[in-house]
Amino acid sequence: TTQRYFLISAIGITQATVAYLTNLSSSYFIKSKYGQVYDLLEHGHVAHAFFRFLFIQTAFAAVASIFVWIEPVSAGSGIPEVKCYLNGVDLPRVVDPKTLICKVLGVICSVSAGLPVGKEGPMVHSGAVVATTVAAGRTRNDVQKRDLVACGAAAGVCTAFSAPIGGILFALEEGASYWAPSLTWRTFFCSMIAFTTLLVLNTIGTTFGKLGFNRLFSFGNFLYEGRESSFAVYELAIFVLIGVLGGLIGAIFNNTNEKITHWRIKNINHSKKRRFVEVLLVSMLVSTISFLLPLLWGQCKALPHDPNFSESEQELVESLVPFRCVAGKEYNEVASLMFTDPGDAIRLLFHMRKHAFSFGALLLFFLSYISLAVLVYGIAVPSGLFVPSLLSGAAFGRLFGNLALRLSPNLAFSNTYALIGAAAVLGGMARMTISLTVILLECTGNEQFVLPLMLTLMTARIVGGVFNEDLYHIHIHLKKGVNFLEAELRSITRHHNLIAGHVMSPKVIFVRPVEKVGVIYDILKSSQHTNFPVIDTEDNGVLFGTIGRNALCVLLKYRAFGFPKSESSETGKGMIQNYLKLECDDEKFLPLVQWEVLEKAYPKYPSISEIRVSREDRECLVDLRPYANVAAITVPETASISRTYQVFRSLGVRFLPVVNRHNQVVGTITRPDLTPDALAEKMIGKGKKLQ
Amino acid sequence: TTQRYFLISAIGITQATVAYLTNLSSSYFIKSKYGQVYDLLEHGHVAHAFFRFLFIQTAFAAVASIFVWIEPVSAGSGIPEVKCYLNGVDLPRVVDPKTLICKVLGVICSVSAGLPVGKEGPMVHSGAVVATTVAAGRTRNDVQKRDLVACGAAAGVCTAFSAPIGGILFALEEGASYWAPSLTWRTFFCSMIAFTTLLVLNTIGTTFGKLGFNRLFSFGNFLYEGRESSFAVYELAIFVLIGVLGGLIGAIFNNTNEKITHWRIKNINHSKKRRFVEVLLVSMLVSTISFLLPLLWGQCKALPHDPNFSESEQELVESLVPFRCVAGKEYNEVASLMFTDPGDAIRLLFHMRKHAFSFGALLLFFLSYISLAVLVYGIAVPSGLFVPSLLSGAAFGRLFGNLALRLSPNLAFSNTYALIGAAAVLGGMARMTISLTVILLECTGNEQFVLPLMLTLMTARIVGGVFNEDLYHIHIHLKKGVNFLEAELRSITRHHNLIAGHVMSPKVIFVRPVEKVGVIYDILKSSQHTNFPVIDTEDNGVLFGTIGRNALCVLLKYRAFGFPKSESSETGKGMIQNYLKLECDDEKFLPLVQWEVLEKAYPKYPSISEIRVSREDRECLVDLRPYANVAAITVPETASISRTYQVFRSLGVRFLPVVNRHNQVVGTITRPDLTPDALAEKMIGKGKKLQ
Known part of the structure; x- marks a missing residue:
């Protein structure tokens, strides 16, 4: 076990280092990109600025796409792939070291390319690959390997969001098929080590090893205001309403993206060249819109000024983008959201007080950004979904915040609404509850929002669930030949009359003891x-x-x-x-x-x-x-289908012999027999016979 | 399912109401008790004050004990009982409505009696009983009932600490044998409803439905100071050290309490009268010490004064107890910790800055309070362990805080150390990790302490684990005839050669199909x-x-x-x-x-x-x-013992037929066959034969 702790520590430390370097390099690239462009804009060279911007962004996108060309599995967020792996589905090359390198370098480029993508999903994938890479050759057992990948995924979330508890809960809620106390303990340990490493790396160069809030909490710290809660109990109802709308937005997002992906699978994904060209075209579209919208918006707004501004508020004000306005005096609202580091934009939406962003600017940004995000997810670059959802959600939430501010000064500030809006849209898309609540709490550092977040996320999940599945599952189901076993089969649990004997394949391929x-x-x-079952044909065909x-x-x-x-x-x-x-x-x-x-x-x-x-x-x-497993797990042919399913899920097996009362093998069940489609077919077929 | 959501909501709402009324009445009683005594002290009537104090406290203790007389199961914290229930052990009357009434009324009295007990553990028990009471007659199935009790326990923790996520994690980490996604979802829902209800109840009479931080967070809000983390990275090492000491303290606490409980079982617990008299004597001892120590301490310290004090700091200063010093100018350090509401004392330790409490006062209080707590846990009153552990731990932690303050002004404030100390002592006693981390974060509202808390709690658990089990398990094992199945059997997993056939009882009591x-x-x-197995004797004795x-x-x-x-x-x-x-x-x-x-x-x-x-x-x-379950779960006699154990734990069964290769029943396994003692015995017996 000491060796295992070393292994887990190594996973945590490696993943934290990977995440740290990813953050460092991507923010360096983004800063230098905008540095050049802001400079040109300030001197009035609009056309020059545009082409420079277009060129840099497209170049980064092209490089990101080349990494995906080298290793196609590194495209997208990686969370569906990790979920499949933890579910017991072996996708080829998903946890290969080559995938790690392409994913990490690719995501640095795709984030630097200004695409509406996040690096959080890829960090989860990175954690999973780090785990298998570090553990390579040290574990044989499938279950142990899966547990280590769960630890890696926890470390991935932890380092992506600075959310150690959120990471543990993500691994457990989304990943693990069943919660063993030892797994909890290991993910806890791994997450802790990863977070400690990240903290130590982040304090390099700080005074006395203390970290500023902007690095301690990914999205800046929601400060406590006064001595009372930042929201009134009545506002919980408004938060639920935002959750409903977030659920609807998420459902539309998922539906649209599913349709686009269908089209992509038909027309683009079969050719590497087409995928590459698609990335170039989409990237140019994104760059053009990011530049054109602030230009068309045109209005300049005076920088907010208040002698009581705290240091952190002053910093926020400084990160407002002038675009073509007078620097240091005015700012362009749309540019401050769209034409900047998405992390900065989230922080502005989360922490700027009062009417920093007008209704029009927020709406324009929300609609255009979320449309681009829905288009981009699925092109051949590594791309996470958290940041685009949070950013567009925050803009959406502030719409309500502006309204609330107009209604009563006693209502919550716009920034509270930005947080709730972000949670609603993200929750409507990803449909997680407990892990997202904790991740968002840990990203913002303010515990008082626990109830608003819980309410919003739950509502968004319920409302979204009426229309479709979460986006990760949609993408899992779009993969061919993947037999993902959902946590629960709602269509099945009610059919107690459907038994293992009905769904099994009666054709048994077997060997004899000798x-x-x-x-x-x-x-x-x-x-x-x-x-393969070993069947003793000399003993009435009982299972050996x-x-x-x-x-x-x-x-x-x-x-x-x-x-x-x-x-x-x-x-x-x-x-x-x-x-x-x-x-x-x-x-x-x-x-x-x-x-x-x-x-x-x-x-x-x-x-x-x-x-x-x-x-x-x-x-x-x-x-x-001497080699056969004589204590093989079997199901009786009379076992209910839900119990059979449970055995598959919780033990992660891929094959079960079905036996009769005399322990004779009458059939076998494999994963493809348990997919919703296969089961539905069998239910209709057998249902007629049964009635 | 709609009906189930109503059921779960009803559980949440009821438990929140119970918790609210408990808090309200106990704080009313405590306030009025100390009000009278402080009054007498201010007028110099020391002896009169002492006797009034002694009388009130003993009377409350007597009433608390009478409730336990009526329903003995309502004694203690109730967490061991809830854990047993969730583990599949049926203890009589643990979830009866009568137990609920005695427990709740009893804990109000025992807390008002000034005993070093908390109301948090009993709230968990209360939540569990609320769940079975509300669900009475609505669920038949054992598994469903257990899931509802898990929801109730989550609501209990949630309302006890205002910690909704902590409640969910407590139910999952400590209670549930296995984590089904549907169970997560239900505990989430229940905890959310309970917390919403509690929040609504707490906002009665507040301005515009906003809650002060003292009610939003059980132990007051740890404010963010400046723009940097409240601790330096180097201090993580000190926190680990505190964790080590906390683990040792916890181990000593558990060991001592185990010995006292052994003695109690032998000499006291068989007689209701003796138990009652013990409560009276212990209560008088506690009252005497609580009064004498401040008296003997005698020193008066000037009230801290600073024009920059915030409103909340001013309130803290006002809650310092003058005892025999000049009210409004001075305070008695020991009295402020010992001769007051324990909740106020925790808040003072957590939030007072700098040298508010001297080294001597802290040490005196820590030693005497923890000694009393170890003596009290187990007497015939409802009594939780969280508050005494947290309070003594906070005092212990501030000892380090005072030291750190002397070493460097850059180190964390004493209050950070108080939080870490509280976590260390509580963690050393209860050995939880993820749920305690989240509970403490939610009690104090400051997310930045997530890593310090994780490190401290993990260290305390590892160090404590070297010496003994957590106190809840110790008390479970002290119960007679309880076959609690631990999450993992370390002694067993390595013995792959021990199989189901070795541990089963070969005597099978069976019936025939007709x-x-x-x-x-x-x-x-x-x-x-x-x-009972149904065995077909006409078909070679196969299991029907x-x-x-x-x-x-x-x-x-x-x-x-x-x-x-x-x-x-x-x-x-x-x-x-x-x-x-x-x-x-x-x-x-x-x-x-x-x-x-x-x-x-x-x-x-x-x-x-x-x-x-x-x-x-x-x-x-x-x-x-027609009535037999023909898809009964069985184990082959060749199955490893760890797999057999896993089936028992995860499916919560109480009986498994053991079959051979022809599905003939060769024995049965029940819970008593799987206790560590029974297994150890079989291992020694069979081990010799095997080698």
């Missing part, structure tokens, strides 16, 4: 199953146990077989008895292949295509009894 | 099992299914049996065929007892002692086949 090499070879060649494809391959490779004695090489009953008299070259004892040899093959088991079996070998016998 | 009434009656009379005691009782009560036809009443093979020709009074169809009749009996199933079976009846036959 089996011919030829039979094993043919089975491995002709099927893709990872597990199960054996994995990998073990069978190793046995064949090491030639753990012998010739049956010729005199009794009949068939059937004699086989096992004969085996004990197998002719061997030299004296070998059972088991012929030691357990360590089987284990050592991990993780590169021989593939059946590498194995050569001669015509003579085919007649030899392998004794599978 | 069984004689006499046999069923005798089995029910002679055994206490709640489930399982049937519950309750169903058998109902079948006997409704006389769902008939005479076998005389001509073929032989034995063996003929039995089932005969059954189809059962002679019935009037025409009845199978099943003789409808499913609804079986269900309607819930929750008051007939007991076997109420059922009369005549000599003639005994020869009749019951067909159990």
Whole structure:
């Protein structure tokens, strides 16, 4: 276990370093990009500024897309892929080190390219890959590996948002199929180490190791005002209303993005070149709109001024963008939201007091930004969804804030509404509850918003859920051949009359306890199953146990077989008895292949295509009894489908033999048998027979 | 499901109301008690004050003890009992409405009695009982009932600490055996409703529905100071050190309390009178010490004065107790901690700046208060452990704070150290991590302490874990006949060679698919099992299914049996065929007892002692086949013990048939077979044979 703690610590420290460097470089690139463009604008060179801006942004987007060209799995947010992995679905290359490099370098570029994307989702993916990379060769067991990936995902969220508890809850709510106390403890430990590392890295160069609030909390600190709560109890009703609207916005977002993705799969995604060109075109569109909207808005507003402004408020005022207004005196509202670092824009929306942004500017920004975000998610760059949702949501929320301010000075400030709006839109899209509540609390540092956030997120989830699934699941279902098992199958739980016997495949591919090499070879060649039941045909076909494809391959490779004695090489009953008299070259004892040899093959088991079996070998016998798992998990054919489903989910198995009352195998169930479509088909088919 | 949401809402609203009334009445009693005593002291009547104080406190303690006399289960914190319930152990009367009344009224009195006890643990118990009371008769299923109790426990923590997320995590970390997403969602909903209700109740009479920080956060709000974190990165090392010491203190606390409880079980707990007298004596001791220590301390300290004090700091200063010093100018340090509302004392320790409390006063208070707390936990009053741990821990932490202040003005303030100390001592006693972190964050409202709290709580847990278990588990294990299944059995997981076949009881009490009434009656009379395997003796003894005691009782009560036809009443093979020709009074169809009749009996199933079976009846036959659960969960005899254990824990079953390769029942496993002691015994016994 000490070794495991080192492993987990290594995961946390590595991921924190990755996140730190990602933040550092992307904010450096963004700063220098806008630095050049602001400079040109200040000197009145509008056209020059535009082309410089367009060129820099498109170049970054192109580089980001090249990384995706190299490793296509690194596109998108990565959260759907991590969820699949934790669910027990093996997608190829998702947790390869190459993916890590392309994802991290790619997301730095796509964020620097000014696309409406965040780096938070990719950080979660990065955490997961860091976990498998660090643990490579140190764990064999599937369950252990999945637990480490959960730890990595927790560290990813933790370092992306500076939200250690949020990270733990994200891994548990979204990732893990079941909550073992030991897993909680490990994610806790990993998240803590990651956060400590990040804090230490962030304090480099600060006075006396103390961190400013802008780095301690990702979206700046919501200060406590006065001695009372920042919202009145009555306003909870308004927050619920915002949650309803957020749920609707999220549902529209998901629906639109699903349609665009469908179109993309048909027309673009089959060609790497088309994907690349799409990125260039979309990036140019985004750059043009980001530049044109502030230009068209044109109005200049005087910078707010108040001698009572605190230092942090003064900093906020300084981050307002003048665009073509008089620098130091005026600012362009739309440019301050659209033509700047999205992190700064979120902080402005969250923390500027009163009428800093007019109704028109907010609405214009909200509509255009969220439209771009819905278009961008799915192009061939690494791209997270949190920041675009939060940013557009914050603008949406401030619309209500402006209204509230006009109604009564006793109501909450606009910034409270910005937070609630951000939660509503993000919640309407992602449909998380407890983990998002905690992440947002940890991003803003103000615990009093716990109830408003809970109410808003819950409402957004319920309302959004009426129309469609969350965007991650939509994208999971758009992947081909992925048999993701949802936490709950609502359509199924009510059908108590649907039993395992109805959904199983009655065709059973099996081996016998002592089996011919030829039979094993043919089975491995002709099927893709990872597990096979071992059925004792001499004992009425009862289940002896199960054996994995990998073990069978190793046995064949090491030639753990012998010739049956010729005199009794009949068939059937004699086989096992004969085996004990197998002719061997030299004296070998059972088991012929030691357990360590089987284990050592991990993780590169021989593939059946590498194995050569001669015509003579085919007649030899392998004794599978020492290698079979004799305590195999099975389901009775009379078990309800919901229990069968639960076994699959909670144990993460991929294959279950279905047995009758005499423990004879009557069929097998694999993941594809349990997808909603397969089940629905079976229900209709069998339902008619049942009634 | 709509009905279920109403149910969960009702649980949340009721528990919030209970918590609100408890808080209101206990703080009223405490205030009026100290009001009288302070008055007398101010006028110099020391002896009079002492006797008045002694009398009031002892009277309250006596009343609290009378409630426990009426319902002994309402003593103590209730958290061990709730944990047992959620674990699947049925303790009698733990979730009865009578227990709720005694617990709530009792805890108001024991808190008003000035004993070093908190009302938080009892609130958790209260939430659990509220859940079963509200749901009475609406759920049949054990699993559903347990889920509702988890919701109630979440609402309990939520309302006790104003910590909605902490409540959810408490229910999940401490209570639930496994984390189903639907359970998360329900606890989330329940906690949210409870918190909303509490907030609405608390805003009665406030301006514009806004709540002051002292009511929004249980222990007052830790304000953000300046623009930087309140601690330096280097100080994390000191926090870890405090965690180590907290773990040691907690271990000593647990060990001492365990010994005292052992003594109590032997000498006191068997007699209600002795328990009552013990309460009186202990209460008088507590009152005497609470009065004497401030008196002996004697020193008066000038009230801190600063024109820059904020309103909340001014309030804190006003809550300092003068005792025999000049009111309004001076205060007695020890009295301000010991001779006041413990909530006020915690707030003073958490929020007073700088040298408000000297080293000597803190040490004196810490040692005496924690000693009293260790003595008190276990006497016959409702008593929680959170507040005493937090209060003594806060004093302990400030010792370090005073030191840090002397070392460097850049180090954290004493109040930060008070929070860390409180976490360390509480964590060392209760050994929770994620839920305590969140509860403490939600009690104080300052997110920046997330990492210090995580580090301290984790260290305290690891260090404490070296010496003993957490206090709740210690008290669970002190209960007789409770087979609590821990989340993990460390001693077992390594023993892969220990299999289900080793730990099972080979004696199987079973019924046949068609069984004689006499046999069923005798089995029910002679055994206490709640489930019986149904074994088909005519089919080589394979397992047909399982049937519950309750169903058998109902079948006997409704006389769902008939005479076998005389001509073929032989034995063996003929039995089932005969059954189809059962002679019935009037025409009845199978099943003789409808499913609804079986269900309607819930929750008051007939007991076997109420059922009369005549000599003639005994020869009749019951067909159990329509009622048996034919998809019973079983374990193969070759299954590893850790898998068997996991099935028990995660499915909450109390009985598992063990089957061999032919699905013949070879034994049964019940909870007592899986306790650490039973397993250790079997390991030693079988281990010798295996090697």
